[in-house]
Every structure is written in C-alpha cells, then in structure tokens.
Amino acid sequence: MEDTGTVVAFWALAIITIGSAFMVAAVRNLIHAVVFLVLSFLGVAGLYITLSADFVGVVQILIYSGAIAILVIFAIVLTPQAGRDNAETSMRLPAVVLSGLVATMLGYASIDTNWSISDRPGFEETASAIGVALLDKYILPFEIAAALMLVAMLGAIIIVRDEGTEGAAED
Amino acid sequence: MTRLLAGQDIAHQIEQKYPEAVVDAQPEFAMVKADKLIDVCTFLRDGDLDFKFLNSLTAVDRLDAFEIVYHMTSISLNQMGSIKISTSEREKPVFPSVTSVWPGAHLQEREAYDLMGIVFEGHPDLRRIFLWEGFAGWPLRKDYLNMPGHMAGLERFPGEPGKKLEGRGNVDA
Amino acid sequence: MTLKSEPYVINVGPQHPSTHGVFRLRLTMDGEKIIDAEMIIGYLHRSMEKLAEERTYTQNIPFTDRTDYLAAMTGNLAYVMAVEKMMEIDVPERADWLRTIMAELQRFASHCMAVGTFANDCGTWQTPVMHMIRDREKILDLFEMACGARLTTNYMRIGGVSRDIPPEFLPALAVLLKDLPKRVKEYEDLLLNNEIIIARSRGIAKLTPEEAIAYSLSGPMLRGSGVAWDLRKADPYAAYDKVEFDIAVGTNGDAYDRFAVRMAEMLQSLRILEQCADMITEGPIHARMSTSTVQPVGDPVAPLVIRPPEGEAYARIESPRGELGFYIVSDGGIAPYRFHIRAPSFINLTPLKKMTVGATIADAVVVLGSVDIVVGEVDR
Amino acid sequence: MPILAKWYDFRDLGNAIGALQDQILDWGAPDWVPYVVSGIIGVVGILLWLLVSQIIFIWIERRVIGLMHNRIGPNRVGPMGLLQGVADAIKLLLKEAITPRATDTILFWAAPIAIFIPAMVVFAVIPFGEGMVLSDLDVGVLFFVAIGSINTIAVFAAGWSSNNKFALIGAMRQIAMLISYELVQVFAILGVVIMVGSMRMVDFVEWQSGNDVWMFAIQPLALVAFIIAGLVEVNRSPADISEAESELIAGFHTEYSGIKFGFFYAAEYFATFALCGVIVTLFMGGWTLWGLEEWVPGFLIFLTKLYAVFFIFIWARGTLPRLRIDQLMAFSWKFLLELMFVNILVVGLETLIWREGGYDAATVLPIFAAINWVLAIGLAIFWARMLGHGTASSAGKRATLTQELGAIYYEGAGTPGA
Structure with missing residues (x-):
C-alpha cells in the first residue's frame, strides 16, 4: 500500500470523490447534481481498486453508476413537480455549520485512533x-x-x- | 362492364321516396334540391340502388351558379350514377355536408371549400386544406384575380376561324 | 397514483426521410402513444385544375404526368380516356394494346417503389428498395425506348398514342418478362415471410371492408381490406377485356395485407404483359378525327386543336394507387371549362387519423408506407 | 517457448517491452518508471490500432453494404475510395460544432466525452495475444459489463441536454433497451463463467485452447443471446431503435455536429470492436487456433477473428429490418431472459457433474455440447410457440387471388404483432 503509485492514486481519487460529493450539494441544476453523484460513485470504485478489492470495485461501477444512477435520473425526470434546480432553502447556514461539525468529528476520530494493520496477506x-x-x-x-x-x-x-x-x- | 345509370332512372327512383326532391333529370346526372340532399343521399346509399361508394365530389363554378357533382358507384351491382346540386348564391354558397352519409367526402369537401369557397354545413372540420389560413380569395373561381372584362379560359385559339362564345372575350389577334 | 404527463407535439415532415415527399404529419404524443394526428398538406399544391383551364386539351396532357409522377402513363391514360368519352372517339386496337402494355409496365414500376419504400419504413437499410429500383430502371429504359422520356412520359394522345413502339421494344420486353417473375418471387420469399416485417405490420391500421368502402378508399387499400373491386375487371378499358388476370385480395385489412396485395399485383401485371406481348396486332395507332374539329394544315390524323361538344364526362381507370378519375366539363371552347382530378392518394388519406391514433411513431411511419401516397397527386 | 528470445522476435511483443524495461532500469530510473512506460506503450498501441481499423472499417462497411445493394459504394476519395474514413474524419473536424441555444451547455459538452471514454477503457481488459493484455484483471468480463453500463448515463446526458424532442425520445428508448439487455448479456456471460470457472479473460482462452474446443460449440444459446444483447448495446441494426432514421432523425445525437458527432460515431465503432473482441475471447478461442499460434503471432489470429465477427454485424445491418421498441423489450423480457435462466441451470448442473464426477474433458464435453445444442434449438422453438410466434395467424401469407368481382374476403383474424 506504501509504494508511490497507489498513494498518488489514493489522493487523486479522494479529491475527486469528496469534490464531486460536495458539488452534488452545491450545484444549482438537479441533473448536474446527479452527474456529479455518478462521478463520486466512480471515485469510490477507484478507491476500492486501490485497496486491491477489484471485484467490489467493479461491482460498485456496475451497480451504483450503472443502475442506481439511472433510478435517480428516472425519479427526477418522472416527478412533474420537481423543479429543475436545487430548491432555495433558508436552512443554508445551519446546514453548513452542522456538516462542518460532523466532518471535524469524523476526521479527528479517523486520525487519532491507531488502526492495527492486519498482517494476513491480501487475497x-x-x-x-x-x-x-x-x-x-x-x-x-x-x-x-x-x-x-x-x-x-x-x-x-x-x-x-x-x-x-x-x-x-x-x- | 359498369352500367351507367341515366339521370332519368335515378330521378325516377328518388321521386318514389321523395316526390318533390328532383329538380331536373339529364342523361348524365339528376339535379336534386340542395336542402333535400342528405335524405336523398342516405336513400341512394341504403336503398336498392346501393350506392355505398362515393367516387368523387367536384365543385363547378357555372358563372351564374355553383354546382356540386357527386359520382357514386355500387360495388355489389357494378353500377355507377351521379347527382348534382346547385345554388345561385354567389357571395357565400352554402350546401349541406354529406360526410355523415359518406365519410370519404371529408377531404374532398375541405378541398371544395379551400379552392371554391363553398361552405358545407355539418362538416366536422371545415378548414383550408392546401392553402394557408390567411389566404385571401378562392383560386378556382372563374372571377378570381381577373383582368376587368376578361373571363378566364381559352375560348378561341388566336387566329383560329370559327364561332366565338359571347361574354367570353380573350386575347384576340 | 396516475402519472401526470402532458402531451407534446412532434412534426413528422415536411422534410423527413420517410414521408414520401413534402407531406407533414403533426402528431400529439403522450409518451410513445399518439393521441392525435393531423396531416398538413399543400406544400406541392400547383393548382393544376386552374392551370388546365387556360390550356387546350392537348396542352393539358403533360400535366397528367406530373400529378402522380411515379405513374405518369396511367395519368395520361385516364385524362385521354375522359376526353375520348366526351368526343365518342373509338381508339384503334393497336393503340389499345399499347396503352395496356404501358399501363401494366407503369404499375409494376410504381409497385416496385411502393413495396421497396414500405420495407424501408419497416427498417431495412435500403437493401430491398435498391434491388427493386434496379428492376424499375429496366422498365424506365423501355419507356425511354418507346416515348423518349423515363418519368414524365407524355405518351398518350386523345384518340391514340403519340408514336409507335420501335421494333426492338417487344424483344426487350420478352427478355424482361423472363427474369422479372423470378425477382418478384425472390422478394416475396424474403419480405413476405420475414418475421420482423410481419411483427411490424401485422395488425397495424386495420380497416374493415365497410369502413374501406365508406371512406371511398380504392386500389390496394380497398383490396387489402378484402373487397375484390378492381376497375380493370369492373369496367374494362383499353385491352383489359381481352386478357386473363386475377384480382389480388387481402384478408385482414392491415398494413401487411396491403403490402401483400401489391406484391401479388406485380405478378399479375407480368402475366398481363406476357399475354399482351403475343396478342398485340398491327394497325394504325391513332384514330382518324372527325371533320368537326379544326383541321390544321398538313397532318390530317392528329388535329392541332380539339373542340369537344358541350357537356361533361367522368372517366376512371385503375392506377397503381387506386381509382384515378378525370371529371371534365366542356363548354364548346378549346380549353376545358372545369378539369377535376379524382386523386386516389388524396382520398386514401381520409382515414389516416383513425389509423394512426393509439399507435406509436414507428407504426405511423409504417401506416404511411402502406397507404403509399405520392405527394404530387395528393396536392395536385 | 519463443526460440529467439531477442527483442526483435515480434511473435511475442512481451520481448520488446521486457528489453525496454531492462534498458530503463540500467539507466537508473526509479522502479515505477518502466511500469508507467509499458502502460503508455500499450495504450498508444491500442489507440493506433483502433483509429486505423475504424478508418478502414468505415470503408469496408459502406462497401459491403453497397455490394448488398448491388451498387459500388464509396470510390471517389483516394484509390478505390480507400481514404473515405480519412475524408469523413477531416470533414467532421472542419465542420462547425454548433451548440443550440437552449441547451444545457455543460452536459451538452460533456456527453460526447462521457460516451467516448468507456468505449476506450474497455480495451484494457481484452487479451489481444499471448501476454498482450493491458491489465490482466481477474474480474475481466465483469469489468467489460460494468463499463458498458456507464454509457447509459452518457446517452441520457446527450439526449436530455440537447433540448430536442426527438433526442429525448431516442435517449429514453436507448436507456430502456440498455437496461433490459444488460441483464441478458450478464446471464449469457454467466453461463460461460460457470463452465470455465474464472472471470479472467486469459483463463477463457487457456480453457478453450486446453480442451481444444470453442465455447460456442458447447454453449450456442449463450453466444446467440450475447450477440443479440451486444447488437442492442452498441445500437446497431436491427436494433438501432434510438437513432431509427425513419422515425426519429438521429436519436440522441440529433443536435450534435462537427467533431462532437464524430465522437458519437467513433464511440459506436469502438464499442462494436470491443464487443467483437469479447465475443472472440469468450466464444471463439481468443488468439489460439489449434496450435497455429506457435507460428503465427497470436494477435493476428485474434484480429482476423474479430474482423470476421464484425462482418456478421455489417451483414445484419444490411439485411434485417428494425424491431419496434416495445417488441424489442418484449423479446428481451419474455423470451431471451427465460432461455438464459434455463441455460444457466443446465450449464450449472453439467459443471457440477463434471467437477464432482472427476471425469476428464475429452469424454464429457461432447456430451455437454450435444445436450446444449438440442436444448437451445428445442427450447427456442417451444418458447416461441408458447408466446404465439410460430402459429398460423402470424405466418406470412400471400394475397388470395380471385376472379369474383365485388366479393368480400375479410376475415379480420389477424392478431396484432406479438
């Protein structure tokens, strides 16, 4: 896991996943949001592959970006009332604050605990x-x-x- | 061979059912009263003449009157006949529509309205069929866009000897 | 939990690969299903009926080529027969035979286009239509040999035909009649029994015989619905009473049956042509006109100006698309007072809305293919 | 195995790459550089081959279809029209890529790229020759199916963003077809995977060359279903519904012009090449041909087989008419899927018997082949009859000939197309 290739890949994929996940919430057009969602699914699939869990990675592409994304698209297209833009809500500030808190808590928890690296060889x-x-x-x-x-x-x-x-x- | 029913035979048949409906009977056609048209046509279709197939519906502009000519065929008896209706009203000629009797007349009546300006009462969808809605005038009428004093139609070939029809002047040598 | 879906309008045409010319169909769609169909025509309206009133009877013959440009010969024949009926001219026998040969060749060529484009509308990638156009070319060569033109033939005259066929016409026709039946049988095996074409056209736009007669449909549309009505048998003109042939009739009145009727009629046309080829007689090709008409200087046979007596006449023949009729009113002048064309394509479109509503766009295209319209004849 | 293990023994391209890597290491580059370099060489190789074969195949396809129409086909550009592909490419490059006004610009711009990438990425998994596979995933076939499912989103993005009614209908039809035929495709592959026992593409080839039999001889039903599902996936006739010219002008890429349309056009060809590649690997023994691969380089055999399968697609395009969208869906859900379930059941039982019983391949495979062929034909006919296809009412019928004027022959019995 330590050789330079996978570290670079990990950080690149991490940025893509987090970035597109953030864009899903931030972008105005609903269809753009779905496309960014698909991008984040692919990012997660890439992360699986860096962990050499190739079967799960490929199934992630097949199931999430292949089927569930289409489900979401059909849901959006077929609901008539759904305006085509992310509804303007007054809860924007509290939402940002809350998500910030949760993010810092998770970040702290993941950095602070010392994960025990299992010595069994990968499958x-x-x-x-x-x-x-x-x-x-x-x-x-x-x-x-x-x-x-x-x-x-x-x-x-x-x-x-x-x-x-x-x-x-x-x- | 298809038997062409003379106008007189058709007129004779119609008179039994509707005595005063027939106006005139010629060898080629039987002239019928316009307001009796629907009854006559339904009788012709369902009666023993069995004219179930409407061949064609044509509007003719006779200068002093408008005529509608109906050609009908009976497929079972292999017979053919034609009837006419006429009105002298020049500005807004109105006739009853036969689409209730023969649905096949639907488009032909719209064409007659579009080109000749004849209104068919009872037609489900009387609109212009070839020309656009805002088109002014009825092109197939004889007096459409005529030069004053000149009537459409070639009456005599320039320089052609022979009789000349009255009221039909054309470019004379 | 009904999904509220608002209908949307789609314009199929006037510039569209499968509307057989400038014909526009405005469809109101609810998803894939058509809920309303309205045809908008008139893009090719040249108002021939008005133009014909300004030209002499002989000058009007070229108009009849251009109404149904896929079947010019039958257009000429119908108009010329109407005027002959008015003037009571009987046409010499050889002219009758020539007219029958030309009409049947034209029917075969027109059906080639009709059947080919119908297979195209069902989705084949132009393969059948290319083969059929090759056969149609051979017939157009025969026309060129006979009258110099391939499409707008202008071959018939009032009282006969314009010129006699050259000596090499009949041998060329004999060669053609040897290999065309094999071709048509090949198309029948390939197209009639093709499961996908059957699936696409069986049961589409069904019309019962009563509806077909009520909508005054004619030709393959009427015979497809099971009514055995063919003007060549009902009211034999030219030399049709001297030849043996059958009427092709469908049994289910759907798009598939009209397609099958046209295929069968192609074989019948070839049968008629074989009989005409060996029964044709020698003799004059143009009737001698009575002196009442104006005699030009020189050629006494074909008068320059024809002046029919006052009156009217309605003559009709079996064109490839149906009953093509000409209703001509004459007032003694040298030009027709009223010149009305009973166009089969125009009237066969009457039940279009009834046939397409409830189907999908793919079916509407197949329905239009089965009606086999020529827009020149629809708009006149 | 290769006698001359020198770098110029091109029968096995591995030699050239191996020699190159040692050379780089001698120059003292860090360890990951040769890995990246060989990756780049592999990608460039595949890209070049793809572009060249696409340009040639544009010409071959139009020529072959021309011959089917007994006309000549393109012969204007270059000798015998050979430069037709190049001319098309240049034309598309020079044409202005118009963006209609009311489109969703980001999606409109992204859709062609989103369609193009999966069509390229799939080639990473396809084994061209001995040791010539870009990334030897042991979930190779699943990777092919997964990437295939991504272009559904791209098709939707194209159809939705070009704000054109025809494009939207085309996109919706395409999505519906892709989803229903993806199932059939996965089940067809499942049959083969069960018998071979692994999903690595190279294992398929080794299994088939080891047992000296081609998989389509043993499992014909899986091959037929896979080809039909493939035809639908790459949107080629007789299933080119979403760009059915006679109905919707050009389906979801109606509004695209210029090089954007070029991407759609190229993506269709690349997807078809990839599909043919997978068919050859799964069913026709990949780069092996009963020992011929010892002398002739494996990738040449593979490519000839690939082009032969591609010819079948062209042949289908030239002759078969197009199914309506609901008939195509009914065909997948009511017909193909059931055949696939039965196929998997039978293949599963056969493999179980083979593995547990410990028989050797030579005796057992012919029996399996016989069973599967009889099953395929019998099942197809039986199920079609069940759905009412082969019956009299839906058979082709000539018009009846009659002399009797005015008679009515109407039976009205014809049932609408099943």
Missing part, C-alpha cells in the same frame, strides 16, 4: 473468496435478501399493474 482471488463466503458462511442473509428483492419487485409490478390494467390489457 489474490477476491472474487472466489466473496463467492465462497456468500454461499456457505452467510447463506441465510443472502437468501433473505433475495426474497426481499423479489417481494419488492412483485410489489412494484402490482402497483403499476392495477393502475394500468384497463389501458395495457387489451391493446
């Missing part, structure tokens, strides 16, 4: 390690999550279905 084969862990050690949460998602999907279809039955049914 080369991260993908198979995750696969094995998912399917034997954590099989129960894996199945519950699958069932939950299935229920959610069916719920979504049912909500749309009965509302559109007369339209969609016959043509």
Whole structure:
C-alpha cells in the first residue's frame, strides 16, 4: 500500500470523490447534481481498486453508476413537480455549520485512533473468496435478501399493474 | 362492364321516396334540391340502388351558379350514377355536408371549400386544406384575380376561324 | 397514483426521410402513444385544375404526368380516356394494346417503389428498395425506348398514342418478362415471410371492408381490406377485356395485407404483359378525327386543336394507387371549362387519423408506407 | 517457448517491452518508471490500432453494404475510395460544432466525452495475444459489463441536454433497451463463467485452447443471446431503435455536429470492436487456433477473428429490418431472459457433474455440447410457440387471388404483432 503509485492514486481519487460529493450539494441544476453523484460513485470504485478489492470495485461501477444512477435520473425526470434546480432553502447556514461539525468529528476520530494493520496477506482471488463466503458462511442473509428483492419487485409490478390494467390489457 | 345509370332512372327512383326532391333529370346526372340532399343521399346509399361508394365530389363554378357533382358507384351491382346540386348564391354558397352519409367526402369537401369557397354545413372540420389560413380569395373561381372584362379560359385559339362564345372575350389577334 | 404527463407535439415532415415527399404529419404524443394526428398538406399544391383551364386539351396532357409522377402513363391514360368519352372517339386496337402494355409496365414500376419504400419504413437499410429500383430502371429504359422520356412520359394522345413502339421494344420486353417473375418471387420469399416485417405490420391500421368502402378508399387499400373491386375487371378499358388476370385480395385489412396485395399485383401485371406481348396486332395507332374539329394544315390524323361538344364526362381507370378519375366539363371552347382530378392518394388519406391514433411513431411511419401516397397527386 | 528470445522476435511483443524495461532500469530510473512506460506503450498501441481499423472499417462497411445493394459504394476519395474514413474524419473536424441555444451547455459538452471514454477503457481488459493484455484483471468480463453500463448515463446526458424532442425520445428508448439487455448479456456471460470457472479473460482462452474446443460449440444459446444483447448495446441494426432514421432523425445525437458527432460515431465503432473482441475471447478461442499460434503471432489470429465477427454485424445491418421498441423489450423480457435462466441451470448442473464426477474433458464435453445444442434449438422453438410466434395467424401469407368481382374476403383474424 506504501509504494508511490497507489498513494498518488489514493489522493487523486479522494479529491475527486469528496469534490464531486460536495458539488452534488452545491450545484444549482438537479441533473448536474446527479452527474456529479455518478462521478463520486466512480471515485469510490477507484478507491476500492486501490485497496486491491477489484471485484467490489467493479461491482460498485456496475451497480451504483450503472443502475442506481439511472433510478435517480428516472425519479427526477418522472416527478412533474420537481423543479429543475436545487430548491432555495433558508436552512443554508445551519446546514453548513452542522456538516462542518460532523466532518471535524469524523476526521479527528479517523486520525487519532491507531488502526492495527492486519498482517494476513491480501487475497489474490477476491472474487472466489466473496463467492465462497456468500454461499456457505452467510447463506441465510443472502437468501433473505433475495426474497426481499423479489417481494419488492412483485410489489412494484402490482402497483403499476392495477393502475394500468384497463389501458395495457387489451391493446 | 359498369352500367351507367341515366339521370332519368335515378330521378325516377328518388321521386318514389321523395316526390318533390328532383329538380331536373339529364342523361348524365339528376339535379336534386340542395336542402333535400342528405335524405336523398342516405336513400341512394341504403336503398336498392346501393350506392355505398362515393367516387368523387367536384365543385363547378357555372358563372351564374355553383354546382356540386357527386359520382357514386355500387360495388355489389357494378353500377355507377351521379347527382348534382346547385345554388345561385354567389357571395357565400352554402350546401349541406354529406360526410355523415359518406365519410370519404371529408377531404374532398375541405378541398371544395379551400379552392371554391363553398361552405358545407355539418362538416366536422371545415378548414383550408392546401392553402394557408390567411389566404385571401378562392383560386378556382372563374372571377378570381381577373383582368376587368376578361373571363378566364381559352375560348378561341388566336387566329383560329370559327364561332366565338359571347361574354367570353380573350386575347384576340 | 396516475402519472401526470402532458402531451407534446412532434412534426413528422415536411422534410423527413420517410414521408414520401413534402407531406407533414403533426402528431400529439403522450409518451410513445399518439393521441392525435393531423396531416398538413399543400406544400406541392400547383393548382393544376386552374392551370388546365387556360390550356387546350392537348396542352393539358403533360400535366397528367406530373400529378402522380411515379405513374405518369396511367395519368395520361385516364385524362385521354375522359376526353375520348366526351368526343365518342373509338381508339384503334393497336393503340389499345399499347396503352395496356404501358399501363401494366407503369404499375409494376410504381409497385416496385411502393413495396421497396414500405420495407424501408419497416427498417431495412435500403437493401430491398435498391434491388427493386434496379428492376424499375429496366422498365424506365423501355419507356425511354418507346416515348423518349423515363418519368414524365407524355405518351398518350386523345384518340391514340403519340408514336409507335420501335421494333426492338417487344424483344426487350420478352427478355424482361423472363427474369422479372423470378425477382418478384425472390422478394416475396424474403419480405413476405420475414418475421420482423410481419411483427411490424401485422395488425397495424386495420380497416374493415365497410369502413374501406365508406371512406371511398380504392386500389390496394380497398383490396387489402378484402373487397375484390378492381376497375380493370369492373369496367374494362383499353385491352383489359381481352386478357386473363386475377384480382389480388387481402384478408385482414392491415398494413401487411396491403403490402401483400401489391406484391401479388406485380405478378399479375407480368402475366398481363406476357399475354399482351403475343396478342398485340398491327394497325394504325391513332384514330382518324372527325371533320368537326379544326383541321390544321398538313397532318390530317392528329388535329392541332380539339373542340369537344358541350357537356361533361367522368372517366376512371385503375392506377397503381387506386381509382384515378378525370371529371371534365366542356363548354364548346378549346380549353376545358372545369378539369377535376379524382386523386386516389388524396382520398386514401381520409382515414389516416383513425389509423394512426393509439399507435406509436414507428407504426405511423409504417401506416404511411402502406397507404403509399405520392405527394404530387395528393396536392395536385 | 519463443526460440529467439531477442527483442526483435515480434511473435511475442512481451520481448520488446521486457528489453525496454531492462534498458530503463540500467539507466537508473526509479522502479515505477518502466511500469508507467509499458502502460503508455500499450495504450498508444491500442489507440493506433483502433483509429486505423475504424478508418478502414468505415470503408469496408459502406462497401459491403453497397455490394448488398448491388451498387459500388464509396470510390471517389483516394484509390478505390480507400481514404473515405480519412475524408469523413477531416470533414467532421472542419465542420462547425454548433451548440443550440437552449441547451444545457455543460452536459451538452460533456456527453460526447462521457460516451467516448468507456468505449476506450474497455480495451484494457481484452487479451489481444499471448501476454498482450493491458491489465490482466481477474474480474475481466465483469469489468467489460460494468463499463458498458456507464454509457447509459452518457446517452441520457446527450439526449436530455440537447433540448430536442426527438433526442429525448431516442435517449429514453436507448436507456430502456440498455437496461433490459444488460441483464441478458450478464446471464449469457454467466453461463460461460460457470463452465470455465474464472472471470479472467486469459483463463477463457487457456480453457478453450486446453480442451481444444470453442465455447460456442458447447454453449450456442449463450453466444446467440450475447450477440443479440451486444447488437442492442452498441445500437446497431436491427436494433438501432434510438437513432431509427425513419422515425426519429438521429436519436440522441440529433443536435450534435462537427467533431462532437464524430465522437458519437467513433464511440459506436469502438464499442462494436470491443464487443467483437469479447465475443472472440469468450466464444471463439481468443488468439489460439489449434496450435497455429506457435507460428503465427497470436494477435493476428485474434484480429482476423474479430474482423470476421464484425462482418456478421455489417451483414445484419444490411439485411434485417428494425424491431419496434416495445417488441424489442418484449423479446428481451419474455423470451431471451427465460432461455438464459434455463441455460444457466443446465450449464450449472453439467459443471457440477463434471467437477464432482472427476471425469476428464475429452469424454464429457461432447456430451455437454450435444445436450446444449438440442436444448437451445428445442427450447427456442417451444418458447416461441408458447408466446404465439410460430402459429398460423402470424405466418406470412400471400394475397388470395380471385376472379369474383365485388366479393368480400375479410376475415379480420389477424392478431396484432406479438
């Protein structure tokens, strides 16, 4: 982790992620905010890769910047009332102060504690390690999550279905 | 061969149903009263003449009157006939619209209105079809943009011997 | 939880790759579904009916090429037959045969364009239309051999045809008639049974026979809805009563059936042409005009100025797009008093709104392709 | 393995790079410099190859489609029209890149770049030859799918920011298609990954050359689904819905002109090259050809296969008509996805039997191949019949011929296109 390449990469990605995250809140146009959100997702994916967790990094790109961003975009585009700009709120000052406090607290906590570096060598084969862990050690949460998602999907279809039955049914 | 029904036969059929509807009967067409048009057309379509197919609807400017000529065909009997209606009103000729009888007349009536200035009452959407809304005048009328005293149409080829029609002066040699 | 979505308006045309000319369709869309369609035409309106009143009967013949520029021969034939009907001229037999040959060649060429552009609208990348245009070129060469022009032929005259076909015309036609049927069968196998074209056009813009007759549709539109009505059979003109052919009829009245009807009609045209090629007789190609008309100096056969008796006449023929009729009123003058063209493309557009509302933009394009309009004839 | 391990033995480009690295280290550069230098050389190599092959392929595509239309195709620019690609590039460079007034300028400017980058980054994972892969991730295939999913955002940004109704419809259609066909693509790859047992691209090639069989012989269904999903992803006919000329003028890049449009045009070609590369690696044995790679450099075999697959796409573009957007979606959700589920189930069982039973590949693979081929064809026909495709009402029918004037032949039975 100490050789110069990854340190440079880390700091570059950190700046991108934090910067675009900040821009998400600061920029006026809502669609620009979403694009910056996607940029921060990619930054986080880059950070995963610097930690040589390549499977999680790639899945982060696939899931977050591929699917969830589209979800957010459709949400924005399909809600008619949503004005296209970040609403002007009077709570701007207290928001800044509060976020400043939280940031300093987190910063202090992360710098002050001495993280114990585990001596075990990094995984080369991260993908198979995750696969094995998912399917034997954590099989129960894996199945519950699958069932939950299935229920959610069916719920979504049912909500749309009965509302559109007369339209969609016959043509 | 398609049998061309003479105007007299059609007039005879119409008279049985609507006695006073027929004004005149010529070999090519039967002239019908304008206000009786809808009843006559519905009878022609649904009666035993079975004129379900309207071939064409044409507006003719006869200088002293406007005529609408309807050509109809009966597909089952392979017969063809035509009727006419006429009005001497020059400024704003008004006729009943046959779109209720034959929907096929929809565009043809809009064309007659657009080019000849004939208003069809009961037409669902009577607007100009070819020209833009603000266009002044009705182009197909004989007196449209005429030089004073000259009527449109070539009556005699310059230098051509032979009779000359009255009231139809043109560039004479 | 109904999503409030406000409709938006889209202009398809007048400059658009698939509107077959300057034809504008203003669609009001709710998402992908069309809720209102309005056609705005008149961009090519040259008011031919007014111009024709200022020219003699013979000078009007070139106008009829330019209304339906994809089927000029049938345009000439219809106008010329109307005037002959008014003057009771009977045309010599050879002229009848020539007229039938030219009309059927024109139908094949026009259907080539119609079927090709319909496949284009279904999304093929110009491949079928290029092959069909190649066949159409061969027919245009025949026209050029016969009357010197490929598109605006101006071939027919009142009382006959302008000039006889050169000796090498019939051999060239025979060669053509040998390989065109194979071509059309190839197109039928490739396009008729193509699943994607079937999926795109089956069930689109269905019209029942009663609706088709009520909307006074004609030609492949009417026959696509199952009504076996063909003017060449109903009221045989030229030499159609001497040739054997069938009427092609669809069964479901949708865009696919009109496409199938046009394909079948192409084969029937070739069948007629074979019979005409070997049954054509020798003889004069122009009727001798009666003395009542003005005789010019020199050629007694084709008078310079024709003056039909007072009266009116409505003659109609089966053009590739439908019933093409000419209603001519004469007041004894040398120019028609009223010259009305019954344009099949214009009237076939009447149910356009009924056919496109409820469908998507992709369907509206396919519907327009199946109606097969020529804007020159729509706007006149 | 290479007899002459000298730097000029170009059969394995690794030699040249290796020699270069030793040279740099001799000059006493810090340890990370050769790493960066070889990275740059790799990137420049791929970029050059991409640009050259794109320019040549513009010409090849228009020529081949021309021949399908029995016309000649471009022959004006340069000898036999060979410089057509160059002419297009220059034209696009010189044309003014117009920005319509009411557009969202930042997004409008960023969209072409956002589309161009993923199309380039994908090549980092594709193995051109022995040891010739820019970054040998052991999640290679997943990287390809993940990068593919980014250009959905770029397409939306392009469609949304150009403030043009046609562009918006095109963008919405494109997003809907990409999402539904991404699933099919992932499941198609899953079948192959299960059998090979790893996601490293080089492993696929080694597995196929080791067992002397091409993956598409064993899993035809996965190949067909992957090609169709690929066609949709790179937006080429018969699925070029969002830029369907006959309906929307040019889909989401209607408002772009000049080099901005050039980026869209180039990105489409690069994405297609990448797709062909992955198809060749996954299904057609990458750079190996039954031992030929000993003599002929691997990347030449790989490129010929890649261009052959690209030809199939051109062929599809020249002949097949376009599906409507809802039919394309129905095809993915109602047809392809179910086939993929069954495919994964069967492949999973087969691999389980193979691994647990400990059989060797030579006996077991032909059986799997037979099962999978029969399954693919049988399942496709059965499922299509279930959805009502092959039935009589939707079959192609000639018009009926009749002599009877005025008769009515209307049955009204035709069901709308399934």
